[in-house]
Amino acid sequence: MFIKGFECGPLDTFAYLVSDTVPAPNGIASACVIDCSYGSTPLLLAEISKQNFLIEKILNTHGHFDHSADNFPLQQATGAPIFIHHLDEWRLIEPYKENFPIPFPITPTKASTYLHDGDLIDVGSLRFEVIYTPGHTLGGVCFYEPRHHVLFAGDTLFKGSVGRWDFIDGNLDQLSHSLSRLMQLPDDVTVYSGHGSPTTIGDERRTNPIIRQLGI
Numbered sequence: 001m002f003i004k005g006f007e008c009g010p011l012d013t014f015a016y017l018v019s020d021t022v023p024a025p026n027g028i029a030s031a032c033v034i035d036c037s038y039g040s041t042p043l044l045l046a047e048i049s050k051q052n053f054l055i056e057k058i059l060n061t062h063g064h065f066d067h068s069a070d071n072f073p074l075q076q077a078t079g080a081p082i083f084i085h086h087l088d089e090w091r092l093i094e095p096y097k098e099n100f101p102i103p104f105p106i107t108p109t110k111a112s113t114y115l116h117d118g119d120l121i122d123v124g125s126l127r128f129e130v131i132y133t134p135g136h137t138l139g140g141v142c143f144y145e146p147r148h149h150v151l152f153a154g155d156t157l158f159k160g161s162v163g164r165w166d167f168i169d170g171n172l173d174q175l176s177h178s179l180s181r182l183m184q185l186p187d188d189v190t191v192y193s194g195h196g197s198p199t200t201i202g203d204e205r206r207t208n209p210i211i212r213q214l215g216i
Contacts, residue, residue: 001148009038013066019053020124030124032057034152036070060084061154062140063091065102072107081112088139135175136163149189159199162210176214183216
């Protein structure tokens with residue numbers, strides 16, 4: 001499994017390029033991008049060309065501008081469909097509605113496909129399970145690949161911390177429930193978050209102060 005993160009934009013947000021690295025008869029391997037942070041498109045396209053990948057899907061963990069700003073240019077360049085939970089699509093359509101001080105232009109986009117809890121998203125031989133994780137936003141999701149023990153957590157879970165719940169449609173009770181679901185995953189699952197270093201479910205269960213404070 002190929003995973004490469006590109007830390008971009010004013011909030012140092014990761015865009016992840018993910019592939020099964022299994023080439024088709026034409027020599028091209030299937031891949032997806034999870035979250036499109038501002039300025040990530042040229043870096044992603046260079047790596048996509050280098051690795052001979054075909055981008056099948058653009059997956060959004062949630063709609064906050066720092067995670068979705070490059071949805072439009074990446075879709076224009078690759079033709080890949082955009083996936084997001086329907087409760088966060090409004091952030092793609094109206095990126096300035098939340099009144100965040102966004103220091104760059106964002107072209108509005110729409111979802112090609114809505115994500116639902118329990119959906120299975122295939123990218124080549126990879127199969128991601130969609131885990132609905134509201135709390136940071138109402139339409140937040142995580143992507144879990146059980147065969148490779150990998151979780152893309154967006155802004156729900158970080159190394160030593162969790163996502164903020166004080167933005168529009170954030171909710172601590174919902175976030176606590178979402179984190180409880182994630183803590184049921186195996187200890188050896190590697191967590192790739194929207195910000196910061198990778199971690200594991202086991203490490204966060206044992207040492208994350210907010211997880212412990214919430215009694216999860």
